[in-house]
Amino acid sequence: MEKVFRNYNDIDVNAAVREHYRKMRERQTFEYVQRMHRKYLKFNKPMDLWEAMDHLNDLIDVSDPDLDLPNVQHLIQSAEAIRSDNRPDWMQLVGLIHDLGKVMFLWGSDEDGTSQNEQWGMVGDVFVVGCALPESCVYPEFNKLNPDMSDSRYNSELGIYEEHCGLDNLTLAWGHDEYLYQVLKHHKDNLIPEAGMVMIRYHSFYPWHSGGSYTSLLCAKDKEYLNWIRDFNKYDLYTKCNKIYDLNEIKDYYLPIANKYLGTGPIFW
Template identity: 40%
Template sequence: MFLILLIAELDNKKAISDGIFVVPGNNAFGNSFRDYNAEAERQKIVRELYRQSHINQTYDFVKKMREEYGKMNKVEMSIWECCELLNEVVDDSDPDLDEPQIEHLLQTAEAIRKDYPNEDWLHLTGLIHGLVEGPSETTSDCLILQQLKGNPDNNNPTYNTKYGVYSEGCGLNNVVMSWGHDDYMYLVAKANKTTLPSAALFIIRYHSFYPLHKSGAYSHLMNEEDHENLKWLQIFSKYDLYSKSNVRIDVEKVKPYYMSLIEKYFPSKLKW
């Protein structure tokens, strides 16, 4: 089905060391990372959020949302102002952490900064990748098959072929993703003429797209630039997922550094 709905690959591996960053064995709740089937209250909230999203997201719905929110006429604020708003936000789509979203963003950014000190664009990407957090379209195979039965597009023959409404090598930037915070932040960055490299935009839009960077799915739609950017996304992925913990970041200590990056790659005020 080519309104691409994201399917998470469930990892139940023991902790391993990959370079400098050490991948932990369990999330902040003591469960395996991205275990959507764990019988806990947190997982019940996550599953219900995905169930509603998978039923209601259609190709036409996504196009309408992109058109509406692509106008960027809701509010004007800086990147850091948006970060501060996240002090009040807990992502109900995340089974691994129930801390405010800004904690996860800083954990990701700081872990990347430690291992890739010269890639400042990647540090900033870590900070903003979930800046407008909401339900990302990630779930397990067994759940998605059950939930998609209620989606009208499931019975549309146009979408149920290998290429759907697309063509081979068309480029993922031409593919309609399910609507959520990743695609919205991608639109915000582009509309406000960020000077971040294309790999950063690729990471922002596809970091929750696990079939792509975990399983190699949809390669038939990728162009040459996509393949190059995928290498950076695969590097980013372990920091995004496995840096989540209850270890708090001193926001005021790291704020000046990230403010300097925001000034380098974005205008002072953005349209949202």
């Protein structure tokens, strides 16, 4: 039987995943996201890339209905699938690191939703804050719980944004995508191509790339972004399985690629 991915109605995962998204929708307001940017985007915590990878051995993504393995296994599975298809080395690296922003749990807190116990500020499908929440969100019945949806500044189709301003001018719910994107954007040795950075930043933005929402906010450039994301998405989503890899065994292959595009020094988180 072919595996069904992103089945949010499965009774085995429904309760925990549903509660995660209830909290996320209720608490991820425009003000909250601004506060998280101020708190976490300081880039003052040096840590080696491989050390960060190793820390994801200690984290299971509570929002994922498809996999209950440590998150590092999902990263390796994605990278190995990209590698087996002979895709560019930079894309293999993106597959390996695309969820690495989840290391924020090391300095996160339950209050912020950025800890092992409370992950609603760190993982899950993201949405735009500052405008109306679309029905394409997972569990759209939770949209009404968001205080911004009772605020006239934020509850219209455009909200605080200008029509066709483009994805890069939107503020998304806080999570591991934006965190890693900003960390790498400020990393002086980063040579990952634009397509790879887009894959990192928007891979969890399902209401846009899979739900077809926010059309009034998109610009012409975003059509190219969508092609890149859909290309990456098949490796992010459809490679999930129960195969276990040893992080140290794959290091010899991926470390030279990481050094090529990110340098050999620490990354500042």
